[in-house]
Amino acid sequence: xxxxxxxxxxxxxxxxxxxxxxxxxxxxxxxxxxxxxxxxxxxxxxxxxxxxxxxxxxxxxxxxxxxxxxxxxxxxxxxxxxxxxxxxxxxxxxxxxxxxxxxxxxxxxxxxxxxxxxxxxxxxxxxxxxxxxxxxxxxxxxxxxxxxxxxxxxxxxxxxxxxxxxxxxxxxxxxxxxxxxxxxxxxxxxxxxxxxxxxxxxxxxxxxxxxxxxxxxxxxxxxxxxxxxxxxxxxxxxxxxxxxxxxxxxxxxxxxxx
Numbered sequence: 576x577x578x579x580x581x582x583x584x585x586x587x588x589x590x591x592x593x594x595x596x597x598x599x600x601x602x603x604x605x606x607x608x609x610x611x612x613x614x615x616x617x618x619x620x621x622x623x624x625x626x627x628x629x630x631x632x633x634x635x636x637x638x639x640x641x642x643x644x645x646x647x648x649x650x651x652x653x654x655x656x657x658x659x660x661x662x663x664x665x666x667x668x669x670x671x672x673x674x675x676x677x678x679x680x681x682x683x684x685x686x687x688x689x690x691x692x693x694x695x696x697x698x699x700x701x702x703x704x705x706x707x708x709x710x711x712x713x714x715x716x717x718x719x720x721x722x723x724x725x726x727x728x729x730x731x732x733x734x735x736x737x738x739x740x741x742x743x744x745x746x747x748x749x750x751x752x753x754x755x756x757x758x759x760x761x762x763x764x765x766x767x768x769x770x771x772x773x774x775x776x777x778x779x780x781x782x783x784x785x786x787x788x789x790x791x792x793x794x795x796x797x798x799x800x801x802x803x804x805x806x807x808x809x810x811x812x813x814x815x816x817x818x819x820x821x822x823x824x825x826x827x828x829x830x831x832x833x
Contacts, residue, residue, distance in 0.1 A: 608671055608689035615675070615685055620761045622675065634756035637749050637763075638684075639672035640718040647709040650694075650702035661706075662696040676756055720749040720762075728805075728830045730766070735830060737805075742770045744778070746805070746830060758785040767794065767807065767828070774798050780828060782811055787818035794828065805830040 608617040614625045622633045645668075649661040671687040696702055720727060720734045727749070728735040734750035746767040751760045760783050769778015780794040794809035807830075810823035 604694070605690060605692045608687035610685050610687055615687070617673075617687065617689075620763050622673075632761075634676045635762070636674045636676070636751060636753075636756070637671060637720050638674055639720065640669055641671070642667065642669040642711075642715045642718075644668050644714075645709065645711045646707065648705060648707040650696050650700075651704040651706065652696070652700040653703040654700045657700055662694070662700070662702070664694040664696070665691065666693075667691040673762075676753060722750060723833050725833055728832050730828065730830050735766070737830070737832075739771075742772065744769055744771050744776060755783065758783040759788075769794075771798070774800075776805060776807060780807060780809060780811075780826070782826075784814065784818075786816070787814050790814070792826070794826070796828075803832045 606619050609615070616623050616625075617635075622635045623631060624633060627633070644666075646666045647663070649663045651657075651659070651661065667690070669689045671689050673685055673687060675683045675685060718726065720736075722729055722732060722734045724734065728737050728746065730746075732752040733748055733755065736747045736749050738745040738747065744767070745765050747762075748755070748760055748764045748766060749762055751762065751764075765781065767776075767778060767780050769776055774797050775795065776798060777795045778793075779791050781789050781791050783789055790812055792809050792811045794807040796805065796807035798805045807828040809826055811826045812820045813822040813824045815821050
């Protein structure tokens with residue numbers, strides 16, 4: 576964060592994405608948010624507080640995102656082994672507002688400054704042609720992840736996000752309800768991953784067990800004619816205290832767009 580309050584992509588993130596010649600570099604990744612006083616850090620979705628024992632993960636919810644800049648593109652390499660593949664890269668800066676649960680027996684709202692820098696270029700290849708497909712330097716509107724906010728999806732009291740890439744679909748938790756935080760659900764965790772064909776969805780759903788971890792099961796379903804409701808059904812595994820599968824439990828997952 577600069578003294579003027581503007582947020583810039585850090586030197587680390589720039590170095591991860593762009594080399595001295597301005598081209599994307601190979602295979603690096605950084606995804607980190609920090610509070611202004613440095614006491615909180617989110618790395619790849621895991622929240623830590625300064626002084627916590629190694630491996631500690633604190634439960635939190637995202638309530639706002641504000642993307643400040645974003646650049647996407649891909650590299651083409653003259654290495655014959657690349658077979659003309661497009662190696663994508665992404666750089667993003669944003670601010671995020673989170674609520675930390677059970678902080679001194681109460682919740683606490685914290686502002687975070689975030690950076691994402693990712694390059695899929697293999698280490699053995701050079702970026703001989705750099706193609707920028709998207710470059711946004713003006714801040715976007717603030718995205719609220721409060722349950723029921725415009726542009727969100729909801730599921731059983733949690734605010735969700737639906738991502739679409741061609742036929743691929745992902746539905747992610749953004750602001751999980753509090754009891755889900757207790758079993759290990761984190762913001763950006765995917766509840767569903769699969770594909771859409773016509774008005775039909777199919778893929779894999781997840782549920783979280785404090786004792787047995789993340790479980791998966793196959794689901795299928797449909798999207799409504801007005802595109803505002805996705806309904807999925809499947810049979811989740813029933814587990815005993817030793818986490819052994821003892822049967823199946825029918826599940827119906829409903830997602831509503833606001």
